[in-house]
Amino acid sequence: MEIVLASASPRRRALLEMLGVRGFKIIPAETGEEAPDAGPADAVCHIALMKARKVSEECPAGALVIAADTLVYLDGEALGKPKSADEAGAMLRRLSGRDHTVYTGVALVKDGREMTFAESTGVFFRPMSDEEIAAYVKTGEPMDKAGAYGAQGRGAVFIERIDGDFFNVMGLPLCRLVTMLRRFGVDLINTEE
Ligand SMILES: Cc1cn([C@H]2C[C@H](O)[C@@H](COP(=O)(O)OP(=O)(O)OP(=O)(O)O)O2)c(=O)[nH]c1=O
Structure with a gap:
């Protein structure tokens, strides 16, 4: 079956490769990504769809x-990707010393059949000094990431604890994704290889 990843995210691509999905195509979706006026789980599902x-x-x-x-x-507010280094610093100052929730919505579409789900993961940040935040922003890592950090990169040093699927924080909840793929006839666990 042809599998297409509708994403420009190098992390999502790497995670699908990690699962052993071979020869999938990448076609990034050009959408405005306007979040609807809904709760976070509904919002990420809607945009993914x-x-x-x-x-x-x-x-x-x-x-x-x-x-x-x-x-x-x-605090009831969605943090997307920062538009500037200043905004990245402001986001990180808000995240410092407290916990937040990362939501990833996934949509699967084949021949008009559609399925969506959202997964949430709790992330606990240790307190960060202004110097640490400035140095981290300078690395450039926060810029293309929701919430201005990468849990899989240097951002890892600020994460005290995670409650849930780590890969969900990286952009693709692998445990539930594999279950959903089975419903579309793709079995990544019982492969012949
Ligand atoms: C919180 C967090 C987010 N991210 C990334 C995952 C997503 O790529 C990005 C959130 O932006 P998204 O809009 O979800 O995705 P994208 O624009 O990068 O790619 P596309 O829309 O084409 O699929 O933030 C991390 O890599 N690590 C983290 O710890």
Whole structure:
């Protein structure tokens, strides 16, 4: 079966490769990513579905399209990707010394059949000094990431504890994704190889 990852995220690509998915195509979805006025789980599912639908329209029949969207949620507010170094610093100051929740919505679309789910993971940050935040922002790592950090990169040093699927924080909740893929006839556990 042809599998298409509707994402420009190098992390999502690496995670699918890690699962042993071979020869999948990458077609990033060009959507506005306007979050609807909804709770975080509904919002990430909606955006993921918009991405998957858009790419599915361009794909041949039989292709299974996977899309995702990740948001960091704090005090009832969604933190997306920072637009500037200053905004990244401000986000990190808010995250310092407390816990927040990362939501990733995943959408699977094949021949008009659609499935979505959202996974949440609690992330506990240790207190960060202003110097640490400035130095981290300077690395550039925060810039293309929701909440201005990468749990899989240098950002790891600020994370005291994680409650849930770590890969969900990176942008793709692998445990539930594999279960959902089975419903579309893709079995990544019982492979012949
Ligand atoms: C919190 C966190 C987010 N991220 C990333 C995952 C996502 O790539 C990004 C959130 O932006 P998204 O809009 O979810 O995804 P994207 O724009 O990078 O890619 P596409 O829409 O084409 O699929 O933040 C990390 O890599 N590590 C982290 O610890």
